Amino acid sequence: MKNFSRMLKFMRKPGGHEHRTCECKRKLLAWTLALAAAAAAVAAAGESPVTVFKILWNSAFGSAENFSYTLFYVTPMLLTGAAVALALEAGLFNIGAEGQLYAGALMAAAWGALTRGWTAAGAAPAILAGGAVLAFAGGAFWGAIAGYLRAYRKTHEVISTIMLNFVAMALVNWVILNPLKNPENQNLETVWVAEAARVARPWLQMTWGLPAALLAAFGALWAVRRTWLGFRIRATGANETAAGIAGIATLRTELLTMAASGGIAGLVGFHEVFLNSYRLIDSFSPGFGFTGLAVALLARGNFVKLVLAALLFGALSKGALDLDLETERVTRDLSTVIQAIILLALAVTAGKKGERG
Amino acid sequence: MNAAQLVGIAKSYGEVKANDGVDLTIRAGTIHALVGENGAGKSTAMKILFGMVPPDAGKILFGGREVQGRWDPHRAGAAGVGMVHQHFMLAGPESVLDNLVLGVEDCRFGVRRRARERAALEKLMGETGLRVPLNAPVEGLPVGLQSRCEILKVLYRKARFLILDEPTAVLTPSETADLLRTLRVLRDSGHTVLVVTHKLKEVMDVADEATVLRAGKTVATRKISGTSVEELSELMVGRRLVMPTRASGSERNARSERASIPIGSGEIVIRAGEITGIAGVEGNGQEEIVRRLVERMAPRPASFAFIPGDRHREALVLPFTLTENLRLTRKFHPAVPGRRLFHAASGPERALLAEYDVRPPKPELAAEALSGGNQQKLIVARELSSLARVPREPSHPQGGVILAVHPTRGVDVGAIEFIHSRLLAAAESGAGVLLISSELDELMALSHRIGALYRGSITAWFEGPDYDERKIGLAMLGGGAAEKKSNSPEAPA
Structure with missing residues (x-):
């Protein structure tokens, strides 16, 4: 355990230890506030907050089946969270993880359709490797568009990524309805991938995506802290002018970071197509890209916090499913309300301008 | 009362x-x-x-x-x-x-x-x-x-x-x-x-x-x-100060040209082993000189040291540690064996902080925690130390080019003494220094030559070591006949 904590030490930001106690208090206050506000919302809707929280808890952690389902939700959130966190290090606000994961899914589904007939003995690893690379490439390309616009055309990435989200989703819709449509039924889905390439789940609802996503997220955050490329990304984000004068190609770094960020988000598409549904289903993402934004903001570049934040939001997403069934007056939207309240409470208590958490 | x-x-x-x-x-x-x-x-x-x-x-x-x-x-x-x-x-x-x-x-x-x-x-x-x-x-x-x-x-x-x-x-x-x-x-x-x-x-x-x-x-x-x-x-x-001044340079025609910047109708020539000073009221074209020289030096070679005028915006990444700030330019330095990974441990940086008297000399401190003078020393440490490691290539036999813009602005006397002595030492070891400053005292103490800048051109050049402060002040305000438009050695002094 000690070794592990030493391993993670690099995740900590330098300096700023003086405010630690103060910050602890502030965080506690934020969480208390969030819980109280959520409880108030539930009470206002006419349900007992205790009952509702119990339902949420049981639905997320109550049984092995439920917990494995939660872990299934955690997987894409880890990836999109890491993607957004990476872009944040370069001072870029990537609101486009949603579009990037659809772009990745599109590439993965196309690759899956193309390789559907592959039955040779060694085909499965080749299909999977190709799918992962292409999903990454698809997301990276989508991110790179916004990166290029930001770096060389001075178009703000918040605007361009939001717009690109719509384009990606529309593109996926078209692909599902037209070239890749599953001819066997009327569902809005693409053809299934080759049978050999359908990776089975290791435990109930959990997929192999979880360990892979953990690894990818860790790798991304490690690289930002520990490689020269990461140093360049952080310098560009912290002071673009000084970094440029010091000789760092800041524009290229921005483009590259957006591409890498999009690529990581694109892996969610690979997860969906090869590890989960084995096909691309219309609107498969309930907004993983946007949840990733919340996860990244909670994590602030720290891997452990990233995992915890993804777990929290995964649990809230899973818990929400049972709210519809087991209560009369609140629906799954309450879970979204709670997520929003948590973010707001943390933002409000995040401290003075310029202080870092 | x-x-x-x-x-x-x-x-x-x-x-x-x-x-x-x-x-x-x-x-x-x-x-x-x-x-x-x-x-x-x-x-x-x-x-x-x-x-x-x-x-x-x-x-x-x-x-x-x-x-x-x-x-x-x-x-x-x-x-x-x-x-x-x-x-x-x-x-x-x-x-x-x-x-x-x-x-x-x-x-x-x-x-x-x-x-x-x-x-x-x-x-x-x-x-x-x-x-x-x-x-x-x-x-x-x-x-x-x-x-x-x-x-x-x-x-x-x-x-x-x-x-x-x-x-x-x-x-x-x-x-x-x-x-x-x-x-x-x-x-x-x-x-x-x-x-x-x-x-x-x-x-x-x-x-x-x-x-x-x-x-x-x-x-x-x-x-x-x-x-x-x-x-x-x-x-x-807490001790007697000895403000450094340059040794009088005489055989300057023998010195090789390092870089030249066209400005107005003339040009500024930076020569090896010399400090060329530019005096002028702010807003008379200093930024243009800086921009042209920096553009000429892009992509930034290791033989170019740049001490920018605005240290918070142009030179430092304030939330970064001293180590990180020292390494900002170093990666691009061919003489440093390319370390693949970025390590927090910082042996050479510690030595550098001590050498350049940055206080407190704690590599893990954020740059924003330093006082202005120490931030400036940190920048000087980074820029001049990377210059010192430049291999003496045939094309650049003795060091490189240093561009120093208001290097001692908002800095106390002890740090001024230190920064001045470092700039002089760099010039002595062969670097060509262009010093842009609004402090006439600083320019007169360090420069081998001072050009008065007025509305985008050099109105007059003055030869050291004995300057007439009044004349320079006049030329900075556009007065005084232009002595000559260029400081290239071919032109008669």
């Missing part, structure tokens, strides 16, 4: 003792100077006096009475204390009038009575002789007028006791003279003024008394009539 007093003030930030026994007595109706090196605790003492920071120990007295309870800027303002910040607190696009009354607008039923505000301000300007154009947007004014706006702002709030933080840091010589005159006028009309500065010449010029801080402690308070710049600087630094 004493206007204000600090007694035994102590204040620590973490392990750093910013103030550790500061005593300060400011007599009413005087101009009092608070001097000390960067990091000596001047700013902290000033902030405590103004209530921005509570002291850990000690007493604050105003008008002879000890301050009870929490002392904050609101109470200080109510007690007639006004603060003029080093970085102006003005809303750029708004008019001078709006800026001056911001926060204390004259309103009735939520509607501004601008005519009354204007009348009050006109009266104030008449009484003090501080005139500003009330309708002009602030951002269009010269810096000297902006600083005047800041002073009017606190006077409008009925301040009787003014605290000025490095008021002349960004002013030209004539604006500085103006400001000092203003301070005298204020004193003569019964105000008390505390000037926090490290420019001893100005202290000698305008102050009645000076208190010297060193390492967080008051070391002495002197009447100006009974002291000298030498004594004050010795008290500040």
Whole structure:
């Protein structure tokens, strides 16, 4: 355990230890506030907050089946969270993880359709490797568009990524309805991938995506802290002018970071197509890209916090499913309300301008 | 009678003792100077006096009475204390009038009575002789007028006791003279003024008394009539200062050209082993010179050292550690064996911090925690040390090119001495230095040649070592015949 904590030490930001106690208090206050506000919302809707929280808890952690389902939700959130966190290090606000994961899914589904007939003995690893690379490439390309616009055309990435989200989703819709449509039924889905390439789940609802996503997220955050490329990304984000004068190609770094960020988000598409549904289903993402934004903001570049934040939001997403069934007056939207309240409470208590958490 | 007093003030930030026994007595109706090196605790003492920071120990007295309870800027303002910040607190696009009354607008039923505000301000300007154009947007004014706006702002709030933080840091010589005159006028009309500065010449010029801080402690308070710049600087630094000056360079025709920058109708030639100084009032084309040289040097070679004029914006990544800031340019240095990974451990950086006397020499500290002078030393360390490692290629037989823009702005005397000696040493070992500065003293002490810059061209070149300050000053303002347009050796001197 000690070794592990030493391993993670690099995740900590330098300096700023003086405010630690103060910050602890502030965080506690934020969480208390969030819980109280959520409880108030539930009470206002006419349900007992205790009952509702119990339902949420049981639905997320109550049984092995439920917990494995939660872990299934955690997987894409880890990836999109890491993607957004990476872009944040370069001072870029990537609101486009949603579009990037659809772009990745599109590439993965196309690759899956193309390789559907592959039955040779060694085909499965080749299909999977190709799918992962292409999903990454698809997301990276989508991110790179916004990166290029930001770096060389001075178009703000918040605007361009939001717009690109719509384009990606529309593109996926078209692909599902037209070239890749599953001819066997009327569902809005693409053809299934080759049978050999359908990776089975290791435990109930959990997929192999979880360990892979953990690894990818860790790798991304490690690289930002520990490689020269990461140093360049952080310098560009912290002071673009000084970094440029010091000789760092800041524009290229921005483009590259957006591409890498999009690529990581694109892996969610690979997860969906090869590890989960084995096909691309219309609107498969309930907004993983946007949840990733919340996860990244909670994590602030720290891997452990990233995992915890993804777990929290995964649990809230899973818990929400049972709210519809087991209560009369609140629906799954309450879970979204709670997520929003948590973010707001943390933002409000995040401290003075310029202080870092 | 004493206007204000600090007694035994102590204040620590973490392990750093910013103030550790500061005593300060400011007599009413005087101009009092608070001097000390960067990091000596001047700013902290000033902030405590103004209530921005509570002291850990000690007493604050105003008008002879000890301050009870929490002392904050609101109470200080109510007690007639006004603060003029080093970085102006003005809303750029708004008019001078709006800026001056911001926060204390004259309103009735939520509607501004601008005519009354204007009348009050006109009266104030008449009484003090501080005139500003009330309708002009602030951002269009010269810096000297902006600083005047800041002073009017606190006077409008009925301040009787003014605290000025490095008021002349960004002013030209004539604006500085103006400001000092203003301070005298204020004193003569019964105000008390505390000037926090490290420019001893100005202290000698305008102050009645000076208190010297060193390492967080008051070391002495002197009447100006009974002291000298030498004594004050010795008290500040704790030792005798020897300001370095260049050795007189004679065989300059033999020196090889390092770079040349076309400017106006002439050009600036940077030669190996020499410091070429550019004198000029700010805004006369300094930025253009910098831009052209930096563009010529892109992509940035290791043989180019650049000390930018704005250290916070152009040179440092403030939230980064000292190590990270030192490494900002190093990756691009061919002589450093390419380490694949970025490590937090920092042996060479520690040595560099010690060599360049950056205090505190803690590699893991964030750059924003350093005082201005130490930040500047950090930049000099980074830039000059990477130059020192440049292999002596045939094309660059002796070092490279150094561009230093206001290298000692807002830096205390000890650091100035140090930075000057480093620049001279770099030139001596063969680098070509272009020094752009608004401090004539600095230029005259270091440069082999000084070009006077006026409206985008060099109006005259002056050869060292014996300069005529008056002539250079004249040429900076466009006066004086152009001696020659270029400093290339072919042209007869």
